[in-house]
Amino acid sequence: MSEMDAKTSATQQLEELTDAPPRRRLKLSWSGKLGICVVTLWTVIAFIGPFISPYHEADILDEALFIVPGSGELYPATDFQGPSKVAYLGTDFIGRDTLSRILFGARTTLGISLAATLLAYLVGVTLGIAAAVGGGMLDMGLSRVNDAFLSLPPIMLGLVVIAAIGSTIPILIVLAGLIYAASVFRIARALGQDVMVSDFVEAARVRGEGLWWIITREILPNVAMPLATDFGLRFVWIILFISSLSFLGLGVQPPMSDWGSMVKENLAGLPYGSIAPLVPALAIATLTISINMIVDDVSAHAGGKLAKKMI
Amino acid sequence: MQALLEVDRLKIDARMDNGGLLPIVNGVSFNVQGGEVVALIGESGSGKTTIALSILGYTKPGLEVTGGEVRLDGRDIISMPPEEKQQLRGKRVAYLAQSAAAAFNPALTIGEQVTESVVLHGQMSQDEANQRAESLYRALELPDPERLGRRYPHQVSGGQLQRLMAAMALCGKPDLLILDEPTTALDVTTQIEVLKAFKAVINQEGTAAIYVTHDLSVVAQIADHIVVLYAGDIQEQGTAEQIINRPGQDYTRRLMAAVRPTPEAGQGDEISKKHQRDVPALEVRNITAGYGRQRDGTPSVTVLRDVNVAIERGQTVGVIGESGCGKTTLARVMSGLLPTSKGEVLLDGESLQPDLKNRSRSQLQKVQFVFQMADTALNPRQRIDNIIGRPLEFYFGLKGKEKRKRIGELLDLVELHQDLASRYSEELSGGQKQRVNLARALAASPKVLLCDEIISALDSIVGANVIELLKRLRKQTGVSFVFISHDLSTVASFADEIVVLYAGRVVEQGRTDQVLSPPYHPYTRLLISSVPELRIGWLEDTMKTQEAKAGIDRVVKLTEKGCAFFDRCPLVIEGTCDREIPPIRNLGDGHIIECHRSEEEFAH
Numbered sequence: 060m061s062e063m064d065a066k067t068s069a070t071q072q073l074e075e076l077t078d079a080p081p082r083r084r085l086k087l088s089w090s091g092k093l094g095i096c097v098v099t100l101w102t103v104i105a106f107i108g109p110f111i112s113p114y115h116e117a118d119i120l121d122e123a124l125f126i127v128p129g130s131g132e133l134y135p136a137t138d139f140q141g142p143s144k145v146a147y148l149g150t151d152f153i154g155r156d157t158l159s160r161i162l163f164g165a166r167t168t169l170g171i172s173l174a175a176t177l178l179a180y181l182v183g184v185t186l187g188i189a190a191a192v193g194g195g196m197l198d199m200g201l202s203r204v205n206d207a208f209l210s211l212p213p214i215m216l217g218l219v220v221i222a223a224i225g226s227t228i229p230i231l232i233v234l235a236g237l238i239y240a241a242s243v244f245r246i247a248r249a250l251g252q253d254v255m256v257s258d259f260v261e262a263a264r265v266r267g268e269g270l271w272w273i274i275t276r277e278i279l280p281n282v283a284m285p286l287a288t289d290f291g292l293r294f295v296w297i298i299l300f301i302s303s304l305s306f307l308g309l310g311v312q313p314p315m316s317d318w319g320s321m322v323k324e325n326l327a328g329l330p331y332g333s334i335a336p337l338v339p340a341l342a343i344a345t346l347t348i349s350i351n352m353i354v355d356d357v358s359a360h361a362g363g364k365l366a367k368k369m370i
Numbered sequence: 371m372q373a374l375l376e377v378d379r380l381k382i383d384a385r386m387d388n389g390g391l392l393p394i395v396n397g398v399s400f401n402v403q404g405g406e407v408v409a410l411i412g413e414s415g416s417g418k419t420t421i422a423l424s425i426l427g428y429t430k431p432g433l434e435v436t437g438g439e440v441r442l443d444g445r446d447i448i449s450m451p452p453e454e455k456q457q458l459r460g461k462r463v464a465y466l467a468q469s470a471a472a473a474f475n476p477a478l479t480i481g482e483q484v485t486e487s488v489v490l491h492g493q494m495s496q497d498e499a500n501q502r503a504e505s506l507y508r509a510l511e512l513p514d515p516e517r518l519g520r521r522y523p524h525q526v527s528g529g530q531l532q533r534l535m536a537a538m539a540l541c542g543k544p545d546l547l548i549l550d551e552p553t554t555a556l557d558v559t560t561q562i563e564v565l566k567a568f569k570a571v572i573n574q575e576g577t578a579a580i581y582v583t584h585d586l587s588v589v590a591q592i593a594d595h596i597v598v599l600y601a602g603d604i605q606e607q608g609t610a611e612q613i614i615n616r617p618g619q620d621y622t623r624r625l626m627a628a629v630r631p632t633p634e635a636g637q638g639d640e641i642s643k644k645h646q647r648d649v650p651a652l653e654v655r656n657i658t659a660g661y662g663r664q665r666d667g668t669p670s671v672t673v674l675r676d677v678n679v680a681i682e683r684g685q686t687v688g689v690i691g692e693s694g695c696g697k698t699t700l701a702r703v704m705s706g707l708l709p710t711s712k713g714e715v716l717l718d719g720e721s722l723q724p725d726l727k728n729r730s731r732s733q734l735q736k737v738q739f740v741f742q743m744a745d746t747a748l749n750p751r752q753r754i755d756n757i758i759g760r761p762l763e764f765y766f767g768l769k770g771k772e773k774r775k776r777i778g779e780l781l782d783l784v785e786l787h788q789d790l791a792s793r794y795s796e797e798l799s800g801g802q803k804q805r806v807n808l809a810r811a812l813a814a815s816p817k818v819l820l821c822d823e824i825i826s827a828l829d830s831i832v833g834a835n836v837i838e839l840l841k842r843l844r845k846q847t848g849v850s851f852v853f854i855s856h857d858l859s860t861v862a863s864f865a866d867e868i869v870v871l872y873a874g875r876v877v878e879q880g881r882t883d884q885v886l887s888p889p890y891h892p893y894t895r896l897l898i899s900s901v902p903e904l905r906i907g908w909l910e911d912t913m914k915t916q917e918a919k920a921g922i923d924r925v926v927k928l929t930e931k932g933c934a935f936f937d938r939c940p941l942v943i944e945g946t947c948d949r950e951i952p953p954i955r956n957l958g959d960g961h962i963i964e965c966h967r968s969e970e971e972f973a974h
Contacts, residue, residue: 258743258746259746259747259748262739262747262810264707265706265726265734265739266734266761266764266814267726267729267731277749280749280751283751
C-alpha cells in the first residue's frame, strides 16, 4: 500500500480548479409557499367541509330566516341574497346557502378532478412510455389511435358518451380520465423518447438491466418534473371540463354541488350584483392558480431544462 | 503610444445566494496593441472567458464588474450606456464562439448570416457586404468563394464552418477580434487548417485579436503575447517567445507539462514486454457493422469493414482516427450496443452473441463501456452512490454495509472524496463526473474497459490527471483498456498497441513503437504531423510538408471500393488506389499496414 502511495505521489498530480456548481436544494419562493397554503386549505376543506358547513348543500333556506325584524315584509326574497348573518356568502338562484355549497362542492370538484387526472396519468404515462421504449409497430399503433382520439373535441365526445350510458360520478371520472389521457400520452411519449436515447440509458442497457429497471429508475425520474408541471395544467383543464358538462346538465347532478356547475347555474345573478357566481369562480381560480404556482417553483428547481423541451 | 485595448485592474465577482460576493477575476491588467494577438490561457474556471466577454461590455447573469476599467481607445466599455455597447459589438469588437455549429442558423444561407451584422449596423450596403464576404472567404482559403454565400451551414464541413465564423466576425472590419477556444472541438488535422487561416486573415486585416484557450501549443502558433491566468489572477504575462521558451512561473510550467507531448516511439508502458500471448481478453474478427436497416446481411450505411482487433490481457489498445472514422462504432460493436452484420466478437476465446440482449450477465460484466460525455452518461436523478452502487448490486448482489464499503473503495480508487457520494452529478465538475463515470465501469470489475474519447471534453490539466489515473488503474487492476481518441499523443502515451482507423478500415495496426516509427501508412504520417508542437513556427513548418498540402481539412468519406484515403493521400497511385482494395502488408511481429505502396515507398 505504501509503495503504491509513493508511486501516486511521484506522478505529478496537477491541481484542478473546481467549477462545479453548488449543491441545489428545493427552495420555494413566497408564491410557492402561498400556493401550498391555499391548496392545503382546500384539501382540508374537501375532507371536513360537510361537517363544518352551516346547512346541507341541498337545503333551500326558509323565508323566515330572512325576515328583517320590524319591516313587516313576511315573504322576503331568498334567492341571490347578499352576505348576511344568515348566509355568510349569500344565497344562490333558488335560495341555497352559497358557503355550504362551496364547502360541500370542494369534495366533489377536487375528488372528481383528482381521480380523473390520476386516471389520465396512469393510462397516458403507461402507454406513452411503453410507446417510447417499445418503438416500432407498438409506437406506431398506439400513436395513431391516440391521434384519432385527439381529433375528437372533448366536449362532443363527452356528450355522446353520457347521452348513451348516463351520468354518474364513476362514469364522469372514467370519461374525463380517458379523454385527457390522450394528451398525457403525447407528452409522456415525447419525453420518454428524449430520455430513451441518452447515454445513461444506454449505459443501463449495456449493463444488462431489464426493461422494468430502465423505465422505473432511469426514465421515470427524468420525466417526472415536466410531467408534474403538466399535471397541474391538466388538473385545471379537467375541472373546466367537468364544469362544462355540469352546465349542460350532464355532469354532476343536482342537488349535489360542484364549483363548476355553481358558476354556471348562478350566472343569471350577475346583473343583480349577486356574488353567487363569483364565489365558486374565485374558489376555482385560487385552487388552479395555487397549483400552478407550486408547479412553477418545482420546475424552476428542476432547472427548467426538461420543462422547456416539453413546450 | 496608447494601446488599442487596456484592461485595467478588472475585478469581476459572482453574486451568491446569500448576498455575498465570490471573486472570479481579481484585478487583472493587460494591454492589447493594434494588430497584435494576445492569448489568454488557463484551465476551466480560471476566468478567461469571463474576461473576454467583459471586453464586449457583457457579463454572464449573476456576475458583476466590481472594479477596474476596460478601455478601448481610451473609452471605458464597462460604464458605457447600453446603446453604445450595442454599437460597439460587431462594429469594433467581434466575438467568435467555440461552437460554430451552434452559432449558425440552419435555416438561413451562409451569406445572409455573414453579412447580417454589417448591413444591420448600416456600415455597408448588401452588395458591398457580399463583396467583402467573398474576399474574406478567399483570405480564409474556403472552397468556391463565389458561390459559398448561397449555401446552407449543413452543406459545409465543421472546419469550414469555424472559418466562416471568422468571416462573420471580420465582415465589419472590427478593431478587435475575440476568439473563444475556436479550435478546441476540432480534429487535429482540421485544427491546423483553421489555425493557418485565422493567422493569415488576422495578418491581412491587421486586426488585433484576443485568443482564449487552454492549449499552449495552439497559442504558440498564433499569439504575439501571452497572459497566463489561474483562478482569476494573472500568473505571468509576456511575449510568446518568452513564455514558451523561458516560463517564469511554476503554474506555466505545469500547463506546459500537461500539453500533449509529440507522439514518438517508446512511450508505451513497460507492461507490453511482459505479457504472454495467450487467448486475448477481447477480440473482434472480420467485423462488418453499420447503421440503418439490414438488407441481405449488410446495413444501409456500412461504417466498419473487415476489422480485426485483439486486446491481450492487461494490455491497452489505442484506437485513433478523425471524426467519422468509425472509432465509436467499433467500441459499440465490442460492447454489443451495435450488433454486427458480419464477423464475431470473442471474449476470452468464446464467441459472444452479437446483440447484448442475448449475452449472459457475466459476459456483460466483463466488458464495460465508459461513455465520452460524462454529462449525459450519468443519470441526473440518481445520487453518485446509487450510480456506482448499482453495478455492485446488479452483478455481485452486494447490499447494505458491504456495498457502501465497496463504493468507498471505488471512490478512493478514482481519487474522489467520500462526501461526493451523496451528491447528484450536476453538483460535480467535469473532471469529477468523468471519474464517477470511470468508477461506475470499474464497479463491475471488468476484464476490458472501453474508453470512448473520455478525455476529449476535458481541458488539458484535468485530462492529464485522468490519464494518470488510468495508468495507475491499469497497474493496480490489470484491466485491459480500449482507449479511443482522436488525439494521437494521448494514445501514444498510454497504449501498448495502436489501431489506426480510416473510414471504417484498419489502415495500420501494431505495437505503439512500430506504428509511431517509420514505415508509416500515409494516413498515420498525416496524423502524427498534425499534432501541434509547443514550438513557435511549427505551424509554418508543417504547412510546407507534403502531407499537410495533400491531406489536411478534408472530410472522411466512406467508399465502397478502393482505398478510402486515396483523395487525400500524397502517395496515391491513380487508377489503382481508387479502384482496388489495398492489400494487407504484414511487416512482421503483428505490425500491419494496408496500402498499395510497398514498405520502401512509405519512407518518402
